[in-house]
Amino acid sequence: MIPYGRQDIQPQDIEAVIDVLRSDFLTQGPAVPRFEMQVAEKVGARHALAVNSATSALHIACLALGLSEGDWLWTSPITFVASANCGRYCGAQVDFVDIDPYTYNLCPKAMEAKLKHAEQEGRLPKVVVAVHLCGQPCDMQAIHTLSQRYGFKIIEDASHAIGGKYQGEYIGNGRYSDVTVFSFHPVKIITTAEGGMALTNDRGLAERMDLLRSHGVTRNPELMTQEADGPWYYQQVDLGFNYRMTELQAALGVSQLDRLDDYVARRNALAARYNDLLAELPITTPWQHPDSYSGRHLYVIRLQHERLSVSHREVFEVLREQGVGVNLHYIPVHTQPYYQAMGFQSDDLPEAERYYGEAISLPLFPTMTEVQQDEVVEALKKAVGAV
Template sequence: MIPYGRQSITDEDIEAVVAVLKSDYLTQGEKVPAFEQGLADYCQVPHVIACSNGTTALHLACAALDLEADDWVWVSAISFVASANCARYCGAQVDFIDVEPETGNLCVAALREKLQRVQGSPRQPKALVAVHLAGQPCDLAEIGALCRQYGVHLIEDACHALGASYQGQPIGSCAHSDMTVFSFHPVKPITTGEGGAVTTRSAALAARLRLYRSHGITREPAQLNVDAPGGWYYEQQVLGFNYRLTDIQAALGASQLRRLPQFIEQRQQLAARYDELLTRLPAQPLRQMDDRRSGYHLYVVQVADRDRVFAQLREAGIGVNVHYMPIPAQPYYRGLGHDPAAYPGAQAYYRQAISLPLYPTLSLAEQDQVVRALESVLCA
């Protein structure tokens, strides 16, 4: 089976992990801060807070904004469920914004109309989680401007988009947002096994993210409520979480980060080759916008009779997948009163979306095998 995604691990990665295993610190040593600094340099952002996975990164971002039960958070209707669940973990209410069927990304017109409709009401959102689906950034300038106009905090869910850029700026720089969230799952642009991070330009948000990441505990003298009676002293100041990344994971991440430009170039070359090979087939790749550069975490095409195509490709040994079912269609969110029919763009996207295998070590022969199998199914 050719999977839709997989990690690329080298001897250098293994040696970096083994070095930590032989060291004095497996966690809370020097490797996590070093990994954070590497990400900060790459993303051109002053603050990076690494954590245990992308979901905890999303939760930390919501917690840092003090989201509560009466607050509303809006989320792109097409994403993995974690993009919405993070707000529910804080007790906040969730609503959704429709997407563009041709990109799967948040629809600016739908966002504008909904903001105008709820302005000044209790349902006006405190935060928006905007997803960069498949690695292509959404319309950050327009979305950011709307969020500033209506006083909405903007969280970029960039779990697909490390290595992408928008109008020449790296995703993660937070040029238009309050925070950006990354995931380092094995199928993502780089991996720490499991892992995540939040980037921000705000020193105040960074301090809250670090506090919530580690039980709500601080030892920093300037942050203590009383003078420390000794070096052992610490204070729990909020109800935080144990969302730390280990030094083992950070060492792997730092090693992978050195190859990120190579990984992105390989993904983009394979995507361009897919574009060329698929021109003769009834399979439409997601529309790519001229003012941004996709990280190509996924290569999604839209096909008729998607369910049949999916089943037959799986039978042929091609590990295709579907990213994603609209979140409002999930039973949990239906139970909260959401109607997937209210998001026609998301439904149109979902009906035809299928993800083809794409990862840096996918060989040209394997890619040809994927295309031949797809042609056999579509043209039967």
């Protein structure tokens, strides 16, 4: 089976982890700050907070931005459920903005129309989570312009997008957002096994997220509410969580980061080759916005049903039967039972639902060979009846 994604672990990655195992620190040592500093420097952010998952990063980012009961969080329906769930963790209500038919990201035009109605109804969002699906960034300048008018904060869910660029600059620099979140899950661009990171240019937000990721406990006298009893003293000044990243994970991340640009370049080269090989098939290949350089976490095709005599499911199953580990990213969040129980209907967001009826993620990972890619293409030709 050719998987849709796969980590690349090299000997230097293994040695980096072994070095930590031989050291004095398995957690809360020097590797995590080193990883944070290197990622921040790479993308041009002032502060970086490593945590145990991107979901944890989204959660503490929402809390740091003051999201709470009675507030609204808006996001895209075509994303993993964590992009919406982070709002529910804070007690906020969640709503969804339909996607752009070309990028599959949150559509600024649909968002502007929705904001106008929300303003009239007194339910404007406090936080918008802009998801960079497949690694292609949202139209962040347009979203930021809307935030200036309507007063919401912005989290870039860049779980798919580290190493990508928007308007010639690395995603994560925070030019158009308050917080950016990266994921280091094994199928992402670089991995720490599990792990995530929140980046910001706001010192206050960084300090708040730092506190929240570690039980709300501090040894910093500036954050304490009373004088320390002695050098052993710490205080819990907020209700936080155990969201810390280990030294083992961070050491792996530092080692992987050395190959970030190579990984993204290879993913883009494979995507370009897919585009050429699939050009004559009854499918739509991913469109790349000229303002962006995608991290290419995923390569999603869309079936052109009007040109096919087989169903979405049949194409998917034939590919699996031929050893191609296709997947579908994602089932629209608002159609999940948890969100349907809140009143969302399956036909609320037509572009998202149209996407779901056509999308298939083909295998894409940096160690993929051209022979493997050719096998995927031949399998897809068979599945759609082109051979």
